[in-house]
Amino acid sequence: MAVARRVLVVGGGFGGLQAALALRRAPVEVTLVDRRNFHLFQPLTYQVATGALGPGEIAYPLRAIFTRNRNVRVLLAEVADFDLDAKQVQLRGVGEVPAPTSLSYDTLIVSGGSRYSYFGHDEWSEHAAEVKSLESALVVRSRLLSAFEAAEEEPDPAKQAAWLTFVVVGAGPTGVEMAGQIGELARDTLRHDFRTIDPRTARILLVETADRVLTSFPPSLSAKAARSLEKLGVTVLTGRSVTGIDHDSVTVDEERISARTVVWAAGVTASSMAARLAELTGAARDRAGRVTVEPDLTLPGHPEVFALGDMVRLHETVLPGVAPVAMQQGRYAARVVRDRLAGRQTPPFHYRDKGNLATIGRNAAVADVKGVKLSGFLAWITWLFVHLFYLVGFQNRILVFIRWAVSFVTRGRGDRIIDERP
Amino acid sequence: MAVARRVLVVGGGFGGLQAALALRRAPVEVTLVDRRNFHLFQPLTYQVATGALGPGEIAYPLRAIFTRNRNVRVLLAEVADFDLDAKQVQLRGVGEVPAPTSLSYDTLIVSGGSRYSYFGHDEWSEHAAEVKSLESALVVRSRLLSAFEAAEEEPDPAKQAAWLTFVVVGAGPTGVEMAGQIGELARDTLRHDFRTIDPRTARILLVETADRVLTSFPPSLSAKAARSLEKLGVTVLTGRSVTGIDHDSVTVDEERISARTVVWAAGVTASSMAARLAELTGAARDRAGRVTVEPDLTLPGHPEVFALGDMVRLHETVLPGVAPVAMQQGRYAARVVRDRLAGRQTPPFHYRDKGNLATIGRNAAVADVKGVKLSGFLAWITWLFVHLFYLVGFQNRILVFIRWAVSFVTRGRGDRIIDERP
Numbered sequence: 001m002a003v004a005r006r007v008l009v010v011g012g013g014f015g016g017l018q019a020a021l022a023l024r025r026a027p028v029e030v031t032l033v034d035r036r037n038f039h040l041f042q043p044l045t046y047q048v049a050t051g052a053l054g055p056g057e058i059a060y061p062l063r064a065i066f067t068r069n070r071n072v073r074v075l076l077a078e079v080a081d082f083d084l085d086a087k088q089v090q091l092r093g094v095g096e097v098p099a100p101t102s103l104s105y106d107t108l109i110v111s112g113g114s115r116y117s118y119f120g121h122d123e124w125s126e127h128a129a130e131v132k133s134l135e136s137a138l139v140v141r142s143r144l145l146s147a148f149e150a151a152e153e154e155p156d157p158a159k160q161a162a163w164l165t166f167v168v169v170g171a172g173p174t175g176v177e178m179a180g181q182i183g184e185l186a187r188d189t190l191r192h193d194f195r196t197i198d199p200r201t202a203r204i205l206l207v208e209t210a211d212r213v214l215t216s217f218p219p220s221l222s223a224k225a226a227r228s229l230e231k232l233g234v235t236v237l238t239g240r241s242v243t244g245i246d247h248d249s250v251t252v253d254e255e256r257i258s259a260r261t262v263v264w265a266a267g268v269t270a271s272s273m274a275a276r277l278a279e280l281t282g283a284a285r286d287r288a289g290r291v292t293v294e295p296d297l298t299l300p301g302h303p304e305v306f307a308l309g310d311m312v313r314l315h316e317t318v319l320p321g322v323a324p325v326a327m328q329q330g331r332y333a334a335r336v337v338r339d340r341l342a343g344r345q346t347p348p349f350h351y352r353d354k355g356n357l358a359t360i361g362r363n364a365a366v367a368d369v370k371g372v373k374l375s376g377f378l379a380w381i382t383w384l385f386v387h388l389f390y391l392v393g394f395q396n397r398i399l400v401f402i403r404w405a406v407s408f409v410t411r412g413r414g415d416r417i418i419d420e421r422p
Numbered sequence: 423m424a425v426a427r428r429v430l431v432v433g434g435g436f437g438g439l440q441a442a443l444a445l446r447r448a449p450v451e452v453t454l455v456d457r458r459n460f461h462l463f464q465p466l467t468y469q470v471a472t473g474a475l476g477p478g479e480i481a482y483p484l485r486a487i488f489t490r491n492r493n494v495r496v497l498l499a500e501v502a503d504f505d506l507d508a509k510q511v512q513l514r515g516v517g518e519v520p521a522p523t524s525l526s527y528d529t530l531i532v533s534g535g536s537r538y539s540y541f542g543h544d545e546w547s548e549h550a551a552e553v554k555s556l557e558s559a560l561v562v563r564s565r566l567l568s569a570f571e572a573a574e575e576e577p578d579p580a581k582q583a584a585w586l587t588f589v590v591v592g593a594g595p596t597g598v599e600m601a602g603q604i605g606e607l608a609r610d611t612l613r614h615d616f617r618t619i620d621p622r623t624a625r626i627l628l629v630e631t632a633d634r635v636l637t638s639f640p641p642s643l644s645a646k647a648a649r650s651l652e653k654l655g656v657t658v659l660t661g662r663s664v665t666g667i668d669h670d671s672v673t674v675d676e677e678r679i680s681a682r683t684v685v686w687a688a689g690v691t692a693s694s695m696a697a698r699l700a701e702l703t704g705a706a707r708d709r710a711g712r713v714t715v716e717p718d719l720t721l722p723g724h725p726e727v728f729a730l731g732d733m734v735r736l737h738e739t740v741l742p743g744v745a746p747v748a749m750q751q752g753r754y755a756a757r758v759v760r761d762r763l764a765g766r767q768t769p770p771f772h773y774r775d776k777g778n779l780a781t782i783g784r785n786a787a788v789a790d791v792k793g794v795k796l797s798g799f800l801a802w803i804t805w806l807f808v809h810l811f812y813l814v815g816f817q818n819r820i821l822v823f824i825r826w827a828v829s830f831v832t833r834g835r836g837d838r839i840i841d842e843r844p
Contacts, residue, residue: 038770056476056837063615097572147500150519193485232701395828406817414817415478418459
């Protein structure tokens with residue numbers, strides 16, 4: 001294979017960022033394309049959604065990461081299409097920012113991520129909020145805080161109850177964390193803030209189709225997480241399915257529940273880039289829209305095209321859609337690029353599972369680290385330091401640490417802004 | 423006069439907040455109405471506009487301020503109209519949050535603030551950005567950062583130059599601070615971040631009709647501020663007027679300057695509530711739309727209605743539209759309310775001018791404290807501690823202090839997010 005000097009990385013999430021970082025001292029020219037100008041630390045978006053952290057504290061400008069690496073170029077643009085035969089990516093500008101119409105590459109690394117899927121009910125997305133992008137988290141924040149404001153002023157008791165009912169759909173880590181945070185918001189943060197309502201009377205429902213929360217954890221930890229949630233006032237409804245969502249209600253199985261705030265955390269579908277890459281290469285796609293990649297994360301017939309993160313699956317195994325998988329895959333793709341330049345073989349990608357963490361609230365978390373099961377304070381402090389460690393940016397680490405320390409002592413939440421709707 | 427128990431405060435800015443704070447231990451029932459759920463520390467919005475601070479760090483939830491004061495009720499609503507004869511304020515809800523249609527009061531304290539005025543050229547506001555509300559500051563931030571992104575990718579040199587030209591209109595404190603911050607952004611923060619453009623070549627123009635910047639300061643400090651600005655690469659154009667603003671240019675006197683980013687900081691006009699109160703009471707209004715109040719800040723014929731802040735003027739004197747004036751007036755109105763309950767007379771309002779401060783950049787500020795003129799580092803450190811002291815919220819103070827300390831050392835700006843346009 002010819003020496004591949006131009007590496008084009010699509011996506012500045014965990015996978016793309018690690019790929020670019022691992023190539024910043026390699027003899028290649030890296031272009032990192034993202035339609036946003038920052039890397040988002042997505043595992044903490046739910047904390048932005050509940051006002052515990054500010055948006056800037058979990059976002060870090062991509063340019064600032066590579067400021068000293070002259071071989072890395074950051075490009076604010078959106079991918080319009082791939083031309084794998086011509087080895088080109090078609091681009092379009094973001095807003096008023098222009099972009100070159102296409103970019104040529106020798107190696108392409110695509111890490112496009114995923115988005116929430118509404119199981120064929122896209123109309124539900126009009127009424128449900130979600131915590132995925134920074135903006136969607138801010139919408140959740142405004143809706144949660146506005147719901148308490150509305151309840152305070154609503155004279156009709158039935159309507160007031162609907163404002164004070166919060167439904168979280170899906171009890172994976174995001175759903176569990178979200179429900180726990182709403183619980184803390186209602187019971188601790190807002191406790192004395194209203195004069196008509198008592199926020200502690202808020203009903204928080206966590207609906208999950210499976211028979212337990214956090215199915216990716218051992219059952220004993222699921223049970224502990226469920227108990228922690230209930231202590232925070234969350235009603236855990238397992239083995240139940242959402243069958244309808246509209247403006248002021250959620251239907252769970254046959255039961256219609258009046259609720260004005262629904263947070264969707266149920267299932268994800270891969271970026272549309274996965275579908276396009278599958279179409280172009282004949283690679284298989286699974287039900288979640290993920291494109292199947294070779295053991296070295298390349299696409300069939302295209303050893304120069306890598307795809308990674310939660311938009312792909314390996315042949316036999318589905319890895320969890322979490323940051324460590326994408327990060328390891330990003331570093332792996334970069335390693336293959338470097339090995340090829342050096343004429344070295346690279347063994348197939350192998351995921352090293354370092355463990356699984358989820359937090360429910362203050363002092364409450366569960367951790368499954370290589371079979372060692374932790375819960376309560378110890379799991380919580382582990383969760384805390386792991387997240388601080390992986391957060392990008394020295395300043396962000398200090399700010400987040402202070403936010404958490406102050407919240408821990410005061411049970412307050414510093415960033416309780418209701419944004420003005422456009 | 424009958425004992426006045428129900429005090430309605432309109433506006434949670436500096437004046438309204440101080441009035442409510444000064445009444446929280448008085449034998450009255452206070453309702454604080456604002457259409458936002460937070461108090462905004464407006465003197466630092468320009469720092470949000472340049473990514474130096476995050477939005478939540480200069481905003482503090484009104485409810486959190488009064489959480490322990492059961493006699494203070496916060497109401498998220500917009501004022502639709504006043505009925506001074508019936509002693510009622512008509513309200514409307516904000517977004518989906520309902521509000522009572524009207525509220526009765528015994529005492530009304532109105533602190534509605536001001537907005538930017540475009541001197542009869544409202545069409546300019548479509549193209550110019552401004553730093554007033556939190557959202558408008560975020561728009562400025564996105565536009566500033568996007569301009570550098572666009573310049574990086576724009577192949578046409580003339581268009582590229584327009585993206586790299588920034589015009590600030592008005593050289594009062596906000597305009598000076600804004601221009602200085604854009605200078606630092608271009609010369610320090612973004613210095614190594616781009617591969618095609620050199621951000622230091624950005625043209626920053628500060629246009630002012632008067633013959634010097636910061637006309638509210640002594641001429642020697644104006645000269646020092648102008649020199650500091652020029653060191654940061656700002657071209658100060660005094661004695662020049664903006665005669666046109668469109669999509670990609672600003673006309674200064676007769677000269678058309680290609681520029682994609684214009685920040686308006688030129689003149690303010692009082693809240694429309696001032697006009698309405700003038701109409702209802704026959705009080706005079708000045709050219710800036712301010713309603714003229716009595717020496718005790720009440721409206722003529724309505725000793726139970728106070729108006730204050732930069733929406734009012736006293737008979738003979740126009741006080742500057744700065745936070746200390748509004749704060750002192752808010753506390754004064756509260757004092758009159760307390761004095762009346764106690765059957766005491768209150769002397770007329772008297773403004774105690776504690777001095778005037780403006781910052782240009784790192785190490786550069788000017789201060790005029792009771793005739794003592796400071797500039798450079800000493801003025802800057804004074805500015806810094808005064809702002810930290812008046813900022814609301816313990817956590818915000820720490821976070822802002824850390825942001826500033828890190829920026830001082832690294833010349834970075836932590837909150838460089840380009841928001842997604844709706």
